[in-house]
Amino acid sequence: xxxxxxxxxxxxxxxxxxxxxxxxxxxxxxxxxxxxxxxxxxxxxxxxxxxxxxxxxxxxxxxxxxxxxxxxxxxxxxxxxxxxxxxxxxxxxxxxxxxxxxxxxxxxxxxxxxxxxxxxxxxxxxxxxxxxxxxxxxxxxxxxxxxxxxxxxxxxxxxxxxxxxxxxxxxxxxxxxxxxxxxxxxxxxxxxxxxxxxxxxxxxxxxxxxxxxxxxxxxxxxxxxxxxxxxxxxxxxxxxxxxxxxxxxxxxxxxxxxxxxxxxxxxxxxxxxxxxxxxxxxxxxxxxxxxxxxxxxxxxxxxxxxxxxxxxxxxxxxxxxxxxxxxxxxxxxxxxxxxxxxxxxxxxxxxxxxxxxxxxxxxxxxxxxxxxxxxxxxxxxxxxxxxxxxxxxxxxxxxxxxxxxxxxxxxxxxxxxxxxxxxxxxxxxxxxxxxxxxxxxxxxxxxxxxxxxxxxxxxxxxxxxxxxxxxxxxxxxxxxxxxxxxxxxxx
Numbered sequence: 001x002x003x004x005x006x007x008x009x010x011x012x013x014x015x016x017x018x019x020x021x022x023x024x025x026x027x028x029x030x031x032x033x034x035x036x037x038x039x040x041x042x043x044x045x046x047x048x049x050x051x052x053x054x055x056x057x058x059x060x061x062x063x064x065x066x067x068x069x070x071x072x073x074x075x076x077x078x079x080x081x082x083x084x085x086x087x088x089x090x091x092x093x094x095x096x097x098x099x100x101x102x103x104x105x106x107x108x109x110x111x112x113x114x115x116x117x118x119x120x121x122x123x124x125x126x127x128x129x130x131x132x133x134x135x136x137x138x139x140x141x142x143x144x145x146x147x148x149x150x151x152x153x154x155x156x157x158x159x160x161x162x163x164x165x166x167x168x169x170x171x172x173x174x175x176x177x178x179x180x181x182x183x184x185x186x187x188x189x190x191x192x193x194x195x196x197x198x199x200x201x202x203x204x205x206x207x208x209x210x211x212x213x214x215x216x217x218x219x220x221x222x223x224x225x226x227x228x229x230x231x232x233x234x235x236x237x238x239x240x241x242x243x244x245x246x247x248x249x250x251x252x253x254x255x256x257x258x259x260x261x262x263x264x265x266x267x268x269x270x271x272x273x274x275x276x277x278x279x280x281x282x283x284x285x286x287x288x289x290x291x292x293x294x295x296x297x298x299x300x301x302x303x304x305x306x307x308x309x310x311x312x313x314x315x316x317x318x319x320x321x322x323x324x325x326x327x328x329x330x331x332x333x334x335x336x337x338x339x340x341x342x343x344x345x346x347x348x349x350x351x352x353x354x355x356x357x358x359x360x361x362x363x364x365x366x367x368x369x370x371x372x373x374x375x376x377x378x379x380x381x382x383x384x385x386x387x388x389x390x391x392x393x394x395x396x397x398x399x400x401x402x403x404x405x406x407x408x409x410x411x412x413x414x415x416x417x418x419x420x421x422x423x424x425x426x427x428x429x430x431x432x433x434x435x436x437x438x439x440x441x442x443x444x445x446x447x448x449x450x451x452x453x454x455x456x457x458x459x460x461x462x463x464x465x466x467x468x469x470x471x472x473x474x475x476x477x478x479x480x481x482x483x484x485x486x487x488x489x490x491x
Contacts, residue, residue, distance in 0.1 A: 001200040002028035002168070003489035004482070005188050007175045007241055008207035009033065010040025011471050012454030014158035015111075015478025016205045016485065018118060021165045023486025028199065029162065030173040030190055032208070032236045037274065038171060039155035040209050041233035041426060041455065042471065044272045047147035047154050048125055049475070050468030051108035052081040062112055062122045062145060074130070074137040076144055081105050087142060087466045091308050095255075097459035099435060104460065104469070104476050111476045112145070119161045121148035128338055129307075131388045138389040141307035143468045151277065154471070175240060178204065180248045184448025203449045203485035206439070207478060210427035210455040211239030212259065213271065221256045221429060228323050229314075230264050232280070232423040235271040241456045245431050249441045250450070254458025256429030260465050261314030263290075264423025266324050267347050276345060282420045283310050284337045286406050287388070288329035289376060290420075291361070292320040295368030297376070302405035305391070307467035311425070318422035325420055326361050328373065331412040336388055347419035357415040375399065377409040426470065430458030437481035451485045453477040 004020040006013045009031030017027045031038050053059060055078045060066050084105045088096050116122065124130070125146045130137040147154035162169060172192055179187040179198055187200040211217040213235050218226040246252065265280035273280075285301045286309075292298050299316050303309055317325050329337065340346075351357035354373055358366040379396035380403075386394050391405045431439050431452050438446040454474040461469075 002026045004203045004205065004485045005030060005199055005201040006205045006207060007188065008040060008209065009038050010042035010454065011154060012474030012478035013207035014162055015475045016207055016453050016482030017162055017167050018165060019479045019482030020486035021167055023483050025486040025489040027167045029167060029169040030175050031169055031171050032174040033234065035171040041237060043151045043155045044233040044277055045151035045471060046278045047150035048143055048468035049112065049145055049147065049472045050143050050466055051112050051472055052084045052105060053079050053109060062116050076139055079142045083142060091464040091466055092462040095462040100460050104473050107476050108472050111479055114479065115475060120157050123148055133389060140389050141305035143307055178244045178248055185450040202489035203451065205481045205485050206241040206245060206452045206456060207454040208241030208456060209237035211242060212237055212424045212427050214238040222259060223257065225318055229261065229318055229422045229424045230268050231271045232264060232425045233272040242430065245439055250447060251432040251440050251442045251444060252429065252458060253432035254429045255462045258428040258463055260311040260425040262310050262423050262425060263313055263317060263420040265346060266419035266421045279340045279343045280423065281340055282327055282418055284341060285327050287333040287336050288327050290325045290327050291364060291369050291372060292325050293322050293363050295365040295372050297372060297401050300402055300404055302403045302407060310467065311465040312463060314422040317420060322363060323421050326364060326417045327420060328410060328417045330410045330415050332408055341418060348416060350414050350416045352413045354415060357417060361417055373410055377411055380407045380409050426455040428461045430456045433457055436484040437477050438484060449488060451481040453481040
């Protein structure tokens with residue numbers, strides 16, 4: 001028995017575990033994966049965390065080892081709460097749940113400071129969120145900070161903090177059902193090492209992720225074709241936490257037909273691969289164009305900063321013939337491509353002429369692709385200055401699908417192209433929770449003893465997602481859920 005049982009082993013789960021322990025409860029974490037694959041989706045991320053900050057002084061509180069020289073040659077900007085609210089509203093078509101969004105935004109900075117206080121380290125995202133122009137780095141897109149060591153480092157640090165606080169973690173322990181009666185949740189039924197047992201608890205926190213690794217559920221809820229998507233992260237997020245809560249009358253919430261999905265290496269394995277981690281993603285498309293099998297462009301690659309488009313463009317790729325696309329670049333922008341384009345597992349072709357490049361684009365109509373590139377090149381407003389740090393307005397004119405920013409003619413060899421498909425990160429449908437992260441039932445009453453955090457909370461995201469918000473939401477609501485569960489266990 002434990003006072004509080006946490007179902008899950010990623011960022012949200014550990015935030016809940018530590019917060020419950022700080023509230024005076026004994027805590028047991030049930031991680032379905034074996035130790036070598038533990039950490040949920042968090043371990044597959046790059047560790048970026050979006051939060052509201054007022055300027056460099058707030059950042060130095062998180063990162064005290066920032067040097068005066070680094071500060072002097074960097075424009076970190078500010079990301080006020082008002083901008084965070086606006087970004088959450090804009091990218092979700094203003095469907096985000098107002099109460100959940102308010103908690104996420106207003107508690108983001110305090111949660112980051114709490115994480116730093118208990119032992120987490122953070123660093124600026126130099127390589128992925130800041131470009132150097134005239135010797136000065138400028139951060140863009142409201143995303144500045146990542147966990148030290150990325151997703152793997154985040155999970156490793158959480159694990160170390162939990163151990164130091166006496167929190168037990170059971171690996172290979174799959175929670176299969178909640179033990180509940182008219183008085184609420186009393187514990188969890190768990191299967192481990194081939195045996196099923198019951199663990200009594202005064203409160204349970206569900207933080208076991210979405211259902212993205214469940215091919216049947218993806219097709220049922222997201223729709224036809226989603227059985228063909230690759231899974232970016234863990235193979236263990238199959239909706240177990242959602243299922244056990246729904247079985248006892250929890251209210252579903254959010255967009256069950258929506259998800260976070262990105263451009264992903266076309267020949268990546270079915271599930272995430274820890275040795276590669278986030279390296280299969282391909283997020284530099286704003287500096288090139290994307291072509292489908294018909295040799296046609298199908299999205300505005302420069303509609304907004306990558307942070308605000310990447311989580312929905314995976315869906316657009318899945319809608320294309322044979323569910324793939326090629327990202328095309330020329331030599332002018334090669335230095336802007338992220339490190340993920342240089343991994344050995346990338347499906348890449350290059351050529352000295354556009355004609356030769358188009359002939360190498362597997363499964364693509366080469367004549368149509370060449371015509372598309374030439375029409376695109378002719379439409380670029382080259383008199384507008386190119387600047388990767390801002391939405392520069394360097395656009396095309398006269399095309400059926402415009403490119404609104406960062407439009408450069410593809411005219412300087414060598415030319416390169418990378419094959420991508422759809423990689424699903426997490427699903428947006430989940431459970432309805434109250435301000436204390438308590439799970440609500442179908443009558444919108446709290447289910448005593450049951451709390452939730454992380455990907456299986458519904459209502460925050462619809463259609464799209466601002467980059468770095470997932471880990472932040474996991475930490476914010478994990479902390480709330482754990483504190484609430486800890487207090488409930490002490491009552």
